[in-house]
Amino acid sequence: MADHITKEDSLKLENILKAIDAELDEEQQISVEEIQDQKEEPDSKNQTILPLSDRFQLIINAQKTKSFCRYLPPVADKTPDIKAGELLNRLKETGIVYGLLEKNIQKAIALIKSNPQAELEVVAAVGLLPKSGTPSRISYWIGNESYAKDKIEIYARKNDLLLRIEPATAGISGKTIFGEEIPPPAVENKTYIAGENIYTNVQGEFYASCAGVVKLDNNIIRVREITRDAICTVKLSADFMTAMIDIEPAMGKGRHISYHDVRLSLSREQVCAGIDEQAIRQAIMQVELKALPISDWVVAKGKPPRFGKDAVIHWHIPPNQPTKRYTIDADGSINFYDANTITTVTADTHLATYTPPTIGKAGYTVQGIRIEGKKGKPLSIHAGENVEEREEGKEWYATCSGKYTLDNDALNVLPLFYVDGDVDFSVGNIDFIGDVIIRGNILDGFDVRATGHISVGGTIEAAQVCAGKNVEVRQGIFGKEKGKVRAEEDVISSFLQNADVEAGRNVIVSNQILNSVVQAVRKIEVKTGKGSIIGGITFAGHEIIARTIGTEYGTITRIDVGTDFRVLQQMSTIETKKINLAKQLTVLNEFFKSKNIGIDPFSANEPQQKLIRTAQQKQQELQHMISNLSGKYKELATQLYTTDSPNIHASLGVMPGVGIRIRNSQYKVAVPLKRCTITYDVEKEKIILDIKKGTG
Structure with missing residues (x-):
């Protein structure tokens, strides 16, 4: 029978699984649960402070609706001997x-x-x-209707609702922490009186008993009965492209509006084009059915000219x-590089897509005046070097x-x-599709990347340089043990000093390699x-050619030939991953x-x-991943x-202190080897x- 699983065992297993997930994700993320004390500061005015013990105080606000328990830490690092239940009893004794908050x-x-030793205040x-x-209020007033707003006089029909009053509601009492009742504040209850030609109902609504003008003065609402013919007013927009009408309906025994009345009003304003007869009849129907005024009712529209569109x-x-644009890093600092x-x-x-200008068309106003159209404006931008125009010049491609x-x-x-x-702050980092030629130097801290060749007329300092083809440096590379130079093909330089260089083919140096890490898939040459x-x-995959390797003083120099350094790096990464898993x-x-x-159920x-x-x-996932990594390895x-x-060629010699590794075999030079060639027997x-094969 399996052992009993305790809470401690579960916690231990959870920790193990978290560590595994972090390794599988290749980036460990630790989630820390922080307990934040959201402290509310009590109002210091008119508050009452009562002692609970030598280390605790009770603070009560003036309204007696909230209290705080304040802890005063001792001078020495000593924990007060008090329990939550004891403190609660002391609070109740006050x-x-x-509203006592026992959990707090x-x-x-x-x-x-x-x-x-930390001060603490908690809501007790x-x-x-x-x-x-809520006080009484007006929930409806006819003067707020759209047809009545901004009018000098408000007109109403018979039986129109004019005013609705919502009565006041009483408040709800509160309670202090000592159980005392707190009465709610008083509310205002405003009354309104029905005047002439007004009737009301029990819901507090006021209605017009006849058509007329509505007045509300000193909380008294009344209607003054009138008789008036319907009125039609024509308004033209500032550009004379729209004609609108306002119609005030007939009041009492006044004459109602007709289609002929509207057309006559339009003629007086010389409106003769774009008239919408259906809109006129709809306006009249609206007024007659609802007996309400209408405003800004569009009855005629001109035809705007169609100006040609500008080329875009x-x-x-x-x-x-x-203008320059700098980046802000994750830590908030500005990256000026x-x-x-x-x-x-x-x-x-x-x-880009180029749309040529179009030709415009003429229009007219509601008064029949012709408005000419205009042709759109062309653009001066044109396709230049290595930009091709396709589809009749509308689509531009690189x-x-x-x-x-x-x-x-x-x-x-x-x-x-x-x-x-130079590549400095005036230029910034370079990431270019193509070749890059730099007349001066690449200064410390800058990145230069190109899909093609990178040619530098001066030096490369502690910079990051990466080329899809060759990197050629006229004056040499000063890596300062910080910079790195990589090329998918060859790296060519006059010298390397404290540099880190990688090449997908060859590294060719015309003078000297000093205290550097140099790796090439094929050949490294310093002749x-x-x-x-x-x-x-x-480190070279095929051969290393030089005049002298090492110094007569026994400078430690490592020479490695016969293996692909890129494959070796991948194998090392896989091996490290396997060990961790x-x-x-x-x-x-x-x-x-x-x-x-x-083994058994538990x-x-x-x-x-x-x-x-x-x-x-x-x-099972770990076992599967380890197996896959072993296969890849x-x-x-x-x-x-x-x-x-x-092979290794040294036309002048290899000096003591040089360590040679070809594949898995190693040789440490103890005495000078002059004019030598070092090869490898694959079978043995x-x-x-x-020594005899060295050339001068």
Whole structure:
């Protein structure tokens, strides 16, 4: 029978699973639950302070609706000997009978015990605040209707609702923490009186008993009965493109509006075009059916001229702007290195859509006056170098990859980015699709990346440089043990000093390699000038050619030939990952073994069973990942050796202190080896020294 699973065991297993998840995700994230004390400061005015003990005070606000318990820490690091129940009893002894927050007191005692030297205030009791009633109010007034707003006089029909009053409501009493009642504040109850031609109902509504003008003065509402013919008024918009009518309905025995009346009013204002007869009849029907006025009713519209549209460019990729733009890093600091002064595009990128101008058409006003249209304006921007116009000049595409600019209204794509000076803060980091030529130096801290070649007329300092093809440096590389230079093809330089260099093919140095880490898939060559390799690590897949390796003083210099450094890096990463996963699997297996999990059923609650099932699934996942990594490691091992004839040539010699490694064989030079060639016997897996084959 398996051992009983305790809460401590469950917690231990959860911690193991968290560690495994962190390793599987390759980025450990720790979730910390923080307890935040949201303290509300009591009002210091008119408050009452009562002692509860030598370390606790009770603070009561003036309204007696809220109290705070304040803890005063002792001078010495000593935890007060008081329990939550004792403190609650002392609070009750003060007379608190309502709203006592026992959980707050319990939490406060727990916090004090964990940190007795910290001051603490906690809400101890909360009373009930009284709620105000609502005063009487007007819920409806005819003067707020859209047809009545901004009118000097308000007209109403017979039986129209004029006014509705909602009566006042009483408030709700509150209660202090000592159980005392707190009366609600008084509310205003305003009354209104029905005057002439007004009748009311029990719901507090006031109605008109005849048609007329509504008046509300001194809380008395009345209607003055009148007789008036319907009135039609025509209004024209400022541009004479719209004619509108206002109609006041007939009052009492007055004459009603007709279609002829509206057309006659339009004629007086010379409205003769774009008249909407249906809109006129709808306006009359609206007035007659509802006996309400209408305003701004559109009955005629002119035809606006159709001005031609200006030519426009829709940028699928906007060209670079002349202003600099810096980036803000995750920590909030401004990165002045990323000035982003250039925009790059790839070949066949859709840059822009050009829409040519269109021709306009004439229109007219409601008074029949003709308005001429205008043709749209063209644009001066045109397709420039390496930009192709397609689909009758409407679609613009890049014909090559490179720098994307708009200069003198010409849209260009330049396959070369040229820096006439140093890469500094005036230029910023460079990330370019194409070749980059730098006349000066690449200064400390800057990044230069290009899909093509990178050519530097000066030096590369402690910078990050990466090329999709060659990196060529005229004056040399000063890495300062911080910079890194990478090329998918060759790195060519006059010298390397304290540099970190990687090449997908060859590293060619015309003078000297000093205290540097140099790695090349094929060849590293230092044949001219001093032709020396001194210190550091020099790592080549096929061969290393130099005049002198090491110094007569025994400078430690490591030479490694015959393996692909990129494959070796991948194998090292996989091996490290396997070790970390194996450690996690061992911890999980030892836990299972200690509890006999998986042998017999055991007594555990549902959360524990779910946790164990998750752990067993994670165990299988770890085993599967370790197996996959082992297979990948074996596959890479077959690609590790790049040639069957790795060799080292030193035309002047190899000095003591040089450590040589070819594949898995090692040789440490103890005495000078002059004019030597060092090869490797694949069958015997042995390094062979051939002094006679060295050339001067």
